[in-house]
Amino acid sequence: MARYDLDRDAVAAAVDRAAPGAPRYRADQVWEGLYRLRVGPDELTSLPLPVRRALAADPALAAALSCEQEVSADGGATRKWVWRLADGARVESVLMYAPGRATVCVSTQAGCAMACGFCATGQAGFTRHLTPGEIVEQVARAGRDVTHVVFMGMGEPLANYDATWAAVRRLHGDFGLSARRLTISTVGIVPGIRRMADEDLPVNLAVSLHAADDALRDELVPINRRYPLAALAAACRDYVDATHRRLSFEWALMAGVNDRPSDAAALAAFARPLAAHVNLIPLNPTPGYPVQGSPPAAVRAFRDALRSHGANVTVRRPRGRDIDAACGQLAGQAPPRSAGRAPATCHT
Numbered sequence: 001m002a003r004y005d006l007d008r009d010a011v012a013a014a015v016d017r018a019a020p021g022a023p024r025y026r027a028d029q030v031w032e033g034l035y036r037l038r039v040g041p042d043e044l045t046s047l048p049l050p051v052r053r054a055l056a057a058d059p060a061l062a063a064a065l066s067c068e069q070e071v072s073a074d075g076g077a078t079r080k081w082v083w084r085l086a087d088g089a090r091v092e093s094v095l096m097y098a099p100g101r102a103t104v105c106v107s108t109q110a111g112c113a114m115a116c117g118f119c120a121t122g123q124a125g126f127t128r129h130l131t132p133g134e135i136v137e138q139v140a141r142a143g144r145d146v147t148h149v150v151f152m153g154m155g156e157p158l159a160n161y162d163a164t165w166a167a168v169r170r171l172h173g174d175f176g177l178s179a180r181r182l183t184i185s186t187v188g189i190v191p192g193i194r195r196m197a198d199e200d201l202p203v204n205l206a207v208s209l210h211a212a213d214d215a216l217r218d219e220l221v222p223i224n225r226r227y228p229l230a231a232l233a234a235a236c237r238d239y240v241d242a243t244h245r246r247l248s249f250e251w252a253l254m255a256g257v258n259d260r261p262s263d264a265a266a267l268a269a270f271a272r273p274l275a276a277h278v279n280l281i282p283l284n285p286t287p288g289y290p291v292q293g294s295p296p297a298a299v300r301a302f303r304d305a306l307r308s309h310g311a312n313v314t315v316r317r318p319r320g321r322d323i324d325a326a327c328g329q330l331a332g333q334a335p336p337r338s339a340g341r342a343p344a345t346c347h348t
């Protein structure tokens with residue numbers, strides 16, 4: 001098992017293999033290194049050198065770095081990592097800096113089975129679930145200054161519920177991130193939302209809505225055929241009642257598809273009773289979907305229409321488009337290294 005998949009006893013067993021008969025505090029040092037300092041045992045100078053060497057390979061990291069890119073042209077710094085897992089599957093994580101916060105966006109699956117046509121991950125299809133350790137490792141390797149984690153990378157977190165929730169527990173209990181700094185984003189898997197409502201950690205819930213009438217949502221977000229809007233609204237209501245957390249709805253504005261005045265009216269009517277906050281973002285272009293993101297004037301008009309209907313709304317700036325790191329662009333591949341791209345360090 002990989003390093004961040006081990007519990008304390010398994011870490012102690014690994015330390016014992018590396019240094020038979022070592023005192024118990026060695027295992028505590030390794031654990032503190034992994035979770036408080038976020039460094040591997042090989043970097044822990046408090047350990048004797050032979051032990052560090054032995055622990056560098058066992059327990060090993062889950063992912064090899066296949067590509068790392070940075071961009072600052074978009075106003076904040078955005079960083080993207082493409083990871084190659086032990087079986088060759090690739091996943092991505094993105095780190096976004098804003099004043100006073102560093103948010104890492106992690107993947108929960110390699111690929112995704114939800115088949116939303118406008119999303120690059122959905123276009124690629126499903127490869128496999130990630131383990132809790134593979135999810136947690138993305139946070140650890142994003143660095144020590146991470147303040148917030150969003151489960152909004154590749155995959156559908158609630159379709160990999162147990163591993164996602166095990167990662168939430170680790171991030172909360174061992175990394176020390178409070179539940180209000182953790183956000184799970186879902187297409188709207190109703191039984192998963194209900195399970196979350198029963199957990200004792202009230203994380204933030206974001207639902208990728210994109211349409212507020214069933215006919216359009218059936219097309220854009222196919223899981224809507226199984227969990228239609230009325231059932232989704234009821235589960236959201238239960239989540240808000242159980243946790244008292246603010247719910248948010250994600251809405252990628254697609255020109256001529258879901259940016260009409262009637263869409264704004266339907267969205268406001270859906271969001272208002274749940275006191276949900278709407279996050280608008282123009283659709284990011286992906287290779288497999290011919291629709292354009294709504295132009296800036298249409299984004300403003302849609303925002304104003306929502307406000308006039310009494311909904312709370314923020315327009316989000318797409319970040320990292322130039323390194324294919326923006327919402328919906330994660331496909332587990334490094335973009336072509338062409339002129340004008342941010343510096344990239346890629347290994348295959």
Ligand code: SAH
Nearest residue numbers: 119156185186187208250252283284327328
């Ligand atoms: N499966 C989860 C989490 C991953 S997607 C979910 O659907 O919520 C993260 C967010 O990016 C979702 O809100 C998703 O709908 C949105 N997204 C997907 N493709 C997009 C695109 N091309 N442009 C903008 N947002 C997109």
